[in-house]
Structures are given as structure tokens and as C-alpha cells.
Amino acid sequence: MNTDRSGSATIETGQYDFVVVANRLPVDRVTNEDGSSGFRRAPGGLVTALHPIMSASSGAWVGWHGAVDETLEDFDNDGIHLVPVALSEADVELYYEGFSNSTLWPLYHDVIVPPEYHRTWWDAYKAINQRFADATLRVAAPGATVWVHDYQLQLVPRILRMARPDLKIGFFNHIPFPSMSLFAQLPWRTQILEGLAGADLVGFQRKDDADNFMNCLQNFTDYSIQGFEATPPFEHDTQNICTAAPHPISIDTSEVARLARDPQIIARAAQIRHELGNPKTVMLGVDRLDYTKGIRHRLKAYGELLSDQALQAGEVCLIQVASPSRENVGRYMQLRNQVELMVGQITGQHDTISHTTLRYLHHSYPLREMIALYLAADVLLVTALRDGMNLVAKEYVASHQDGRGVLVLSEFTGAADQLNDAVLVNPHDIAGMKRKIIAAVTMDEAEQSERMQRMIQHLEHNDVQHWSRHFLDDLNKLAETHRPTSPTKVSEV
Ligand code: F6P
Numbered sequence: 179m180n181t182d183r184s185g186s187a188t189i190e191t192g193q194y195d196f197v198v199v200a201n202r203l204p205v206d207r208v209t210n211e212d213g214s215s216g217f218r219r220a221p222g223g224l225v226t227a228l229h230p231i232m233s234a235s236s237g238a239w240v241g242w243h244g245a246v247d248e249t250l251e252d253f254d255n256d257g258i259h260l261v262p263v264a265l266s267e268a269d270v271e272l273y274y275e276g277f278s279n280s281t282l283w284p285l286y287h288d289v290i291v292p293p294e295y296h297r298t299w300w301d302a303y304k305a306i307n308q309r310f311a312d313a314t315l316r317v318a319a320p321g322a323t324v325w326v327h328d329y330q331l332q333l334v335p336r337i338l339r340m341a342r343p344d345l346k347i348g349f350f351n352h353i354p355f356p357s358m359s360l361f362a363q364l365p366w367r368t369q370i371l372e373g374l375a376g377a378d379l380v381g382f383q384r385k386d387d388a389d390n391f392m393n394c395l396q397n398f399t400d401y402s403i404q405g406f407e408a409t410p411p412f413e414h415d416t417q418n419i420c421t422a423a424p425h426p427i428s429i430d431t432s433e434v435a436r437l438a439r440d441p442q443i444i445a446r447a448a449q450i451r452h453e454l455g456n457p458k459t460v461m462l463g464v465d466r467l468d469y470t471k472g473i474r475h476r477l478k479a480y481g482e483l484l485s486d487q488a489l490q491a492g493e494v495c496l497i498q499v500a501s502p503s504r505e506n507v508g509r510y511m512q513l514r515n516q517v518e519l520m521v522g523q524i525t526g527q528h529d530t531i532s533h534t535t536l537r538y539l540h541h542s543y544p545l546r547e548m549i550a551l552y553l554a555a556d557v558l559l560v561t562a563l564r565d566g567m568n569l570v571a572k573e574y575v576a577s578h579q580d581g582r583g584v585l586v587l588s589e590f591t592g593a594a595d596q597l598n599d600a601v602l603v604n605p606h607d608i609a610g611m612k613r614k615i616i617a618a619v620t621m622d623e624a625e626q627s628e629r630m631q632r633m634i635q636h637l638e639h640n641d642v643q644h645w646s647r648h649f650l651d652d653l654n655k656l657a658e659t660h661r662p663t664s665p666t667k668v669s670e671v
Contacts, residue, residue, distance in 0.1 A: 192317035194238035203241035227646040233257030272302030307333035336376030346657035355387035381425035383592035434576040447553035462555035466503040472561035567592035581627030599629035
């Protein structure tokens with residue numbers, strides 16, 4: 179804070195007109211040829227969508243750089259100004275593994291495992307949200323557009339609004355928003371809701387999520403609700419109107435399609451099938467190793483199909499990629515043990531000397547290898563118990579421009595709202611899921627192609643660029659309608 183000539187306080191502002199705030203920065207650490215360390219743009223839909231907007235204008239990204247107990251200065255990478263937020267070992271334990279991933283994550287995913295409520299975790303969440311907001315305030319220009327992402331940072335919109343009413347503030351929730359009866363459990367429900375309501379626009383994956391948010395605001399705050407607009411009471415310390423809306427995220431469809439036509443990737447797909455012994459049917463599962471993904475339900479159905487001999491060892495192989503995630507969180511360790519026990523039981527019982535029925539891979543792979551796996555797979559199994567969107571489903575579809583392949587998709591994913599030509603399943607219904615898997619394996623080519631082409635068309639019109647452009651256009655309109663004197667237009671950013 180400075181004082182001007184008249185002696186009254188002025189707030190320091192930064193120079194960036196468009197600021198993204200997310201738990202992680204969009205970069206991976208790499209070792210350069212001379213042995214020094216540097217950063218490279220991380221693959222991913224969000225940065226792909228925002229990169230053109232950020233590099234064409236004055237864009238900054240605030241986030242954690244992934245290392246513990248390391249403080250870094252701001253730096254520029256690939257046309258984006260990066261603002262690293264430092265996290266100590268205790269911060270990671272209490273804010274990231276604790277409140278974000280052991281309180282909010284399970285609560286927002288239908289309490290698949292019980293959420294834990296600890297006041298020390300909440301205190302850390304508040305302090306770290308303040309730290310992200312402070313870093314944002316340091317770089318945001320007057321009237322800047324600030325786009326905050328995801329459940330780790332739900333208090334940031336209100337902190338920004340209180341400090342800088344000039345900002346246009348958007349928030350996008352990448353995961354589901356729970357029903358009022360579940361959200362009611364959260365001891366800090368009012369603070370979280372008011373934190374989010376500091377934004378002009380709160381975007382969700384599904385209309386149901388936006389409905390849940392509005393119901394929660396109506397029941398647990400003093401805001402008055404009209405449709406999807408929430409207005410604070412007269413005496414409230416923030417005075418913005420908050421609008422909620424569905425804005426389902428998508429993928430870089432043309433880039434995935436381009437990679438799927440790459441001859442090297444096509445050859446790699448053939449090699450994968452060959453190395454598995456050219457089974458008649460290759461099925462694929464690709465997930466972070468997370469209890470929300472329904473991996474155990476999928477393996478149960480698959481194991482039973484092999485035992486029933488509805489699927490024959492030697493003719494079928496399931497590749498299950500389970501990428502390591504949140505490995506210090508107890509429930510994730512427990513899940514890994516359960517999944518690996520099931521993998522051992524299935525392969526032990528059904529494999530032959532020459533053929534495996536299940537190839538389990540506890541690794542992450544680069545996008546090119548993922549596209550080769552999608553191309554190699556006749557069927558993709560997405561059996562999440564709850565999932566905000568599921569971009570793997572969309573990538574699989576966009577890879578299959580030739581119309582081959584079948585997507586088996588859980589009803590409990592955001593993607594099911596849009597990809598309704600998939601074979602939809604309820605992963606809790608093992609018998610039903612087994613029938614649907616067999617229907618997918620035996621689907622004729624004409625039906626595969628009809629379904630695939632309709633889903634591809636949807637993804638061509640609704641890609642990640644379309645998503646970000648629409649969100650920012652809506653944010654700009656809402657901020658202008660509600661505060662007509664705002665100086666900066668997002669479309670000018
Ligand atoms: O789906 C929510 C999300 O935060 C994604 O944005 C992210 O890719 C994934 O979960 C894993 O997040 P992290 O490894 O940072 O916990």
C-alpha cells in the first residue's frame with residue numbers, strides 16, 4: 179500500500195490484464211543439456227486453450243510450481259508471465275493433501291470415501307488461499323480479468339473482490355459441486371460459498387452442479403437468489419452479483435485428431451497390439467489412480483466376464499493405465515493396494531503362458547503414447563463413480579476419426595451429458611455393466627461408426643478453445659452489465 183500526495187491510501191496494482199490463478203503452474207521442470215534446471219510448458223487442455231490469449235496479450239499465471247519448500251521469483255516462459263506461489267512441507271500436508279484432497283475432494287465426489295474435517299486443515303486452506311490472492315493482487319492491472327480455477331482456491335474470488343472491486347473475476351470448478359444435503363456437512367460451508375460468490379461468474383461442468391451451488395447459497399447464506407443470480411444483502415461487504423452457469427470443459431479436438439493421423443503414432447498403435455499377442459479385442463482404461471474412477475468396479479466386472487467365459491483369455495486383453503496420484507494420502511495408498519490385489523487375482527487366475535488378460539501400468543505417459551493406446555483400443559472403459567467431466571473419454575473419441583471403437587461411459591461423469599452416443603453404464607450395477615461391455619465388444623462396425631461420428635461432430639464444435647472463449651465472453655458481459663464503468667474488455671485482452 180502507498181499513499182498519494184493527498185495522503186490517502188492507494189492500492190498497488192500490477193501490469194497484467196489477464197491473470198489465471200490455479201493450484202499448479204502450467205509448466206514441468208526439465209533438466210537442460212548443460213545440467214541446469216528449467217521449465218517447459220506442460221501438456222494439458224487448460225494451458226492449450228489459454229496460451230494464445232495469454233501470449234497475445236499481457237497474461238500472467240499464478241500457481242504452485244510443484245516443489246516443496248522452494249521460493250522462486252516470477253519468470254517468463256513461452257510467452258506467459260509465471261508467478262510461483264511457494265508451499266512448505268506443512269502447507270502441502272495441511273492445505274493440499276488435507277483440506278483440498280481429504281476434505282473437499284471426497285465431499286464433492288458424493289462422499290465415496292468419508293471426508294475428514296479438521297480445523298488445522300481449514301486454517302491452512304484459508305492462509306494459502308490468501309497467499310494465492312496476494313500474489314494475484316500484486317500482478318493484476320486495474321480492471322484486469324482474473325480467472326480462478328478449482329476447488330483448492332474457492333476463497334480467492336472474495337478476497338480479490340474485497341481488495342479490488344475493479345477486477346472482473348471468474349471462477350471455474352473442474353470437479354462436481356455436491357448436493358445441498360452433502361454440502362451441509364462442511365463446517366465452513368458459509369465461508370466457502372461466500373468465497374465463491376465474490377466472483378462475477380462461477381462456471382460448472384454441468385447444470386446440476388450450478389443448481390446445487392445456487393441451492394446451497396440460498397440455504398446457507400443471506401444472498402437472495404433469482405434463477406442463477408445471487409445478490410448479497412445490502413449490508414454485505416462485497417456488493418457484486420454472482421451468476422452461476424454450466425460451461426462444460428473440453429479438449430483440443432483438432433490437435434488430438436492431428437496426432438491420431440500421425441504415421442508414427444499409428445505404427446506405435448499396431449506395435450502395442452502386436453506386443454500383446456494380437457488379441458481379437460483390446461480394452462483400455464486410463465485414469466489417475468483415484469477412488470472416484472471406479473477402477474475396482476471395472477476390474478470386478480471384467481474378472482467376472484472372464485470367469486463366466488463371456489470373454490475368452492487369449493482373445494481379449496484389458497490395458498489399465500493407472501497414473502500415480504496423491505500418493506501420500508491414506509485413501510490413495512489403500513486404493514492402490516486393493517487394485518493391485520485384484521490385478522494379481524485376475525492375471526493369476528486367467529493368464530496363460532502366452533497371453534495376459536490384463537496389463538496393469540502404474541505410470542503416466544506423454545500424449546503421443548496415450549493417443550497410440552487410444553488407437554490400439556477397440557473399447558475404452560470409463561466407469562467413474564463420480565467425475566466432473568472426464569477428458570479421457572473425449573480424447574478417445576477425437577482419436578477415432580475413422581469411426582472404429584466403442585466408448586463405454588459412466589452416467590456419473592460430466593462427459594455423459596454430452597457424449598450420449600456412448601454406451602452408458604451405471605458402474606454400481608455390475609451385472610448391467612457386464613452386459614454393456616459385451617454389447618460394446620460385439621457392436622457391429624456400422625453402429626460403431628454412426629455413434630463415433632456423432633460424438634466427433636460434437637467435439638469439433640465444442641472444443642477447449644470454444645469453452646474458454648465462451649466463458650470469458652460471458653464473464654465480460656456479466657461484469658459489464660453489473661458494473662457498467664469497468665475499463666477493460668476481455669475481448670481486448
Ligand atoms: O480434476 C481436478 C484436478 O485438480 C485436475 O485439474 C488435475 O489434473 C487433477 O485433479 C490432479 O490434480 P493434482 O495432481 O494437482 O492433485
